[in-house]
Amino acid sequence: MTALFHDFTAWLARPQMLRPSGLRAPGAGLALLRMLGLHLTVLLLVLLPLLGMWQKAMGLPSPEAFDTVSKAMLVPFVVLLAPVAEELAFRGWLTGRVRAVWLVGCGVVAAGFLAMVNFHVYEVPASFGVLGMGLVAPAGWWWLRGRGVVPGFARAFPVLVWLSIAIFALSHLSNYPRFSVALLPMVLPQFWAGLTLSYTRMRIGIIGAMLVHAAANGISIGLVLLSG
Incomplete structure (x- = not known):
């Protein structure tokens, strides 16, 4: 527990990208519980x-x-x-992967369209915008498969x-x-x-x-x- 706490606080002091171990890695379950x-x-x-x-x-x-x-x-x-x-x-x-960042960007745009609908600002175009993002987001996610990390x-x-x-x-x-x-x-x-x-x-x-x-x-x- 002490080692985990030190690693946690050190990461907070200097956040950096890591390669996640996954749930099957030795000690992963115990680390989750801790x-x-x-x-x-x-x-x-x-x-x-x-x-x-x-x-x-x-x-x-x-x-x-x-x-x-x-x-x-x-x-x-x-x-x-x-x-x-x-x-x-x-x-x-x-993790910075291109398609993961793409999905977040699409989610932000879709949330903006939903806010427009909620506040009755150009409701019809905004509604089509939400529908469009629902189609564009998964298509882009599939097309960007295999891409690496976003530069920078x-x-x-x-x-x-x-x-x-x-x-x-x-x-x-x-x-x-x-x-x-x-x-x-x-x-x-x-x-x-x-x-x-x-x-x-x-x-x-x-x-x-x-x-x-x-x-x-x-x-x-x-x-x-x-x-x-």
């Missing part, structure tokens, strides 16, 4: 208690992201859908990984009904998750990051449901 343990220890024993006091002291609202999700769908959404979608969007492309990606990697962590955390501000500067500390759990999951993704692989993400979400939502 990363999950580290993630949950800091989350449950440090961050959540402190943020609970901050929320109460500042009179901040509770997140409302799951208020529209039925209880029957809550666990599948939090434990399955969210970890897979978020890992692909925020960390799936960290390794040099830009430290900035890109920290940017992905920051955006991942800040995106969770949308869980709250209104924004205020006082809410920024409330996404520290997601910032911490971004740190642990980015390292797991680069050290073991995207499936490993999904597994840690899903397990952490499952344990957290389980504790919430048990406590009422």
Whole structure:
């Protein structure tokens, strides 16, 4: 555990591209369990208690992201859908492969079109744009198979990984009904998750990051449901 923690902190100090070992590598399963343990220890024993006091002291609202999700769908959404979608969007492309970066770019464009539809800005063209990206994205992914890493990606990697962590955390501000500067500390759990999951993704692989993400979400939502 000590060796893993030192490797984790050294990687955070100087983020660099790694060749993921994969789940079948010796010790990969134990490393996943240790990363999950580290993630949950800091989350449950440090961050959540402190943020609970901050929320109460500042009179901040509770997140409302799951208020529209039925209880029957809550666990599948939090434990399955969210970890897979978020890992692909925020960390799936960290290997720098051309087609992975292509898919992320297509996702950003599609999200822009969806925002236009949501805010009723050129809704019809934007709707066709979403449909078009749904066709262009997989076609480009197939055409770009076998391509290597995007030129210059390794040099830009430290900035890109920290940017992905920051955006991942800040995106969770949308869980709250209104924004205020006082809410920024409330996404520290997601910032911490971004740190642990980015390292797991680069050290073991995207499936490993999904597994840690899903397990952490499952344990957290389980504790919430048990406590009422």
